Amino acid sequence: MKCAVAPDMLHSILSIKQYTIQHPHKPTISLLLLLLFAFALRVIGLDRLSLAYDEAATALMARATPAEIIAFHWDAAFEHLPVWVLLMHLWSNLAGQSEFALRFLPALAGTLLVAFVWHLAHTIWPDKPRLPFLGAIFVALAPVLVYYSQEARMYTLVVILMLLSLLLMLRLYNESSWNVVIAFWVINWCMLGLHYVAALGLAIQALVIGLHALFIGPVRRIPWLKLLVAYVGAFIPLLLWMNYSPGFRATLEVVMEAAQETTITWQYFLGDLWRELSFGAIRWQPPTAKWGYTLAPLVLAGALIAIARPGRTRTTQIGAWTVVGLSLLPILSGATALRTLTPRYILWIAPVCYLLIAYLAATLWHRHWLPGLAVMLLVLGVDLIALQHYFGSYRKSEYQDMTAYLEANGDPDREILLLEAPRQHLLARYYLSPDWAFHPMPTLPLSAYWPITAPLIVPEEEDQRLLAWLSTFDGLWVSYSSESEVDQGEFLSKYLTAVAYRQQCTQWLDARLCHYVSPQHLTPIALNPVPTLFGEELALTNMQASFYPSIPPATDLMVQLDWTAQQKPTLDYKVSLRLLNADGTTVAQADEYPVGPLLVPTTWNAGDEKPGYSAVSLPTNLPGGHYQLQISLYDGSTLAPTPHIEITSTPGEKPPTTAPITVAELHVGDTMQLVPVR
Secondary structure: OHHHHHHHHHHHHHHHHHHHHHOOOOHHHHHHHHHHHHHHHHHOOOOOOOOOHHHHHHHHHOOOOHHHHHHHHHHOOOOOOOHHHHHHHHHHHHHOOOHHHHHHHHHHHHHHHHHHHHHHHHHHOOOOOOHHHHHHHHHHHOHHHHHHHOOOOOHHHHHHHHHHHHHHHHHHHHOOOHHHHHHHHHHHHHHHHHOHHHHHHHHHHHHHHHHHHHHOOOOOOOOHHHHHHHHHHHHHHHHHHHHHOHHHHHHHHHHHHHHHHOOOOHHHHHHHHHHHHHHOOOOOOOHHHHHHHHHHHHHHHHHHHHHHOOOOOHHHHHHHHHHHHHHHHHHHHHHHOOOOOOOOOOOOHHHHHHHHHHHHHHHHHHHOHHHHHHHHHHHHHHHHHHHHHHOOOOOOOOHHHHHHHHHHHOOOOOEEEEEEOHHHHHHHHHHOOOOOOEEEEOOOOOOOOOOOOOOOOOHHHHHHHHHHHHHHOOEEEEEEOOHHHHOOOOHHHHHHHHHOEEEEEEEOOOOEEEEEEOHHHOOOEEOOOOOEEEOOOEEEEEEEEEEEOOOOOOOEEEEEEEEEEOOOOOOOEEEEEEEEOOOOOEEEEEEEOOOOOOOOHHHOOOOOEEEEEEEEEOOOOOOOEEEEEEEEEEEOOOOOEOOEEEOOOOOOOOOOEOOOEEEEEEEEOOOEEEEEOO
16 A cells, blocks of 8 residues: 555646646536545545544434434533534435445545635636646645545534635625525534534634725725624524533533643644644654644745735635635634644634645746746645555554454353443444443443543442452453543552453553453362462462363463461562473463552551462463473562462471472363372
8 A cells, every 4th residue: 555555646646737737728627537536535445444432423423313412412511513413314314324424424525625625716816727726636635634534523524614604705795695695604504513613713704804804905895784794693503502502501611621721832733733734633643744844834935925915806805815814813823712722623724724835836836837846746745645654554543443353252142341431332332243231430321322421430339340240241351441531540450450360451542452251250270389478478378270261272371379468568579470381481471469459468467368360371372291380479679589488397497499389280282281289
């Protein structure tokens, strides 16, 4: 993929450009070719990436009835107006809810952006014949717009409505038809119903109109009444929702408090935010994302030239000022007041910024083709670097892979899934088969459709539930995600390590999946070691082991160690279990606190008796032969080995030693046998 993306794209771009030069009287054909190219770029691999959390939320919420959708968004905090989910409800009934279907409408909107930018460029600057093509090709390849065209959210629809709103504003500025006012209302009602932060873009339009007319443009012959009615009417539905919706009022209160507490610097808005808008709003960006910074001077240069050359018509003047305002004012407002803005909330910056770069390139090209071509190649070079990464190794979520792994390795008849930070339940409902039962941690009712904001885990309310599940089921799978939200002390992972065998943990991009095996459902093999005192403080009194799974080939050796504190421990000891082959090489090893990190030894008291559970993962295709299972203790801080002595020894009979104790032999052949060693 990395080898093919850049050459194929470059060949397509040059073919379109060559056709445009040879057929300047056929812009419709050129635009059609660009639209086909943009559409192909956005639908290729549309379902290759797993859904992220917000996309799964869209899918699940769209399954509710329209009345339920409206009622939920009316009352829920941190939710937008219900237009997007209502639209996806209708679309899902027609097209289904595959990843491709969920993302198709954003991909279609992202494609149509190319046509709207072409039309906007021709409307504002009709005297620049190259500008529509340059603006359209830049938008067709813009990494951030390709990215959001392949996300099952409303952002590209908001951008296309913002551009349509701008086009209608330009008509309002020059016409007096009330039909345009009504169309302006409808477009902006839809836009604000998709995302209420789009009100910032609408406010910037109104501000530019007022400032331009007051300081620069002619006041006469401007339909002020219709402009006033248009903009006031566009805001009325949003203002009513904001005033009466309990959910929005709760959201606004939290956001304002967070904005006051959050320190956002110019470095973010001129650095990180710009890198995301230019290189692509991609999580975990690669080092090559810094190339996005090279486009910022081009935007500023295009803005200065557009303002310095006001044009002959009123449409060119107000249009240029509005494009500049929509490009730069959101960054200014974000750095000074609206500190919760993120690139996806103000995505309309991207097409107008690329339009300003196209304006710069077209202006330079008019003077000499070489600097204009240089600007074009620089933009396309950055785009191709970003797109090659996005269509190559980039992953935004691995939840689909994680659930596929769970389906392949888990047993829904004998195991259950726990979801730490319960908002995962939307992704789990989307990807997991109905055979799986899952429970949230902390325990709370789960809705069939809606996101969940969970309280903190209270350990004394959850420990008995965990023990009951371990008593009922052979094992628990736990998906850890966003521990900082509900489990800042990591109680869940620490407690399960203390009461069950942690067989394995696998780290995925946005979650960690761990498997815990219940000690109550295994067939133990008594090892009966000689009672041994470590460091004159901890006594190993008993030991047993089990194969997991019990049917060969086993993948883990589960070892239970029973400890007694002869006196209050002064060190946080760690237990090391090692499996050695005939030449003494370690082939498997497990190191852990005696009963896990929840109760380190220094928290024990004299006389405490506690079982500890350790899982030794056996190598795949372990060769036949005899292997020794050894145990030792060491200081968890200094790693110094802990001396030990047999409790049954006569004082002074044997000196303490730090040599590991061999407790069993593992015989590997057609079957596996664990033989105690005394």
